[in-house]
Amino acid sequence: MKKILVLNGPNLNLLGTREPSQYGATTLPEVEAMCRAAGQRLGYEVECFQSNWEGALIDKVHEYGRLFREGQALGCVFNPGALTHTSVALHDAIKGVEPLPVIECHISNVHAREPFRHQSWVSPVAAGIVIGFGVQGYLVALEGLARKHDAENPHLR
């Protein structure tokens, strides 16, 4: 069974208690359980990983670049948190493992928030973007990744 990585960056371990008016009351373990269940329905194994450290996120992207090349992974759903707006290193990591499809995902509508959240270093190298659907966005991103793969590989269906 191919794997999909659900990757979360800094401060997303605080989901459930962090600014609930912005990010809701669902905790990260609950989001991860929802993602694993959605993966099962779609026929993929979902691995979840969260880190507050940029380098750990980069290492995980590299690992999935390798798994994708070996035919063992489908792609990655990635909420880079605040690193979205600052990290050239994450941009380069994703670019460096092309064609691993990375779907950028944000719980809140970053474009309706402060101007510093309108810029993303990840968007130019993302295969798709899901913004503003709350934590349901992770499931939208997983489904989009699977549908995109199916549409591009009709012979595998």
Ligand code: DQA
């Ligand atoms: C976020 C939006 C970012 O601007 C913020 O720094 C986060 C969460 C979101 O999911 O809405 O940590 O990525």
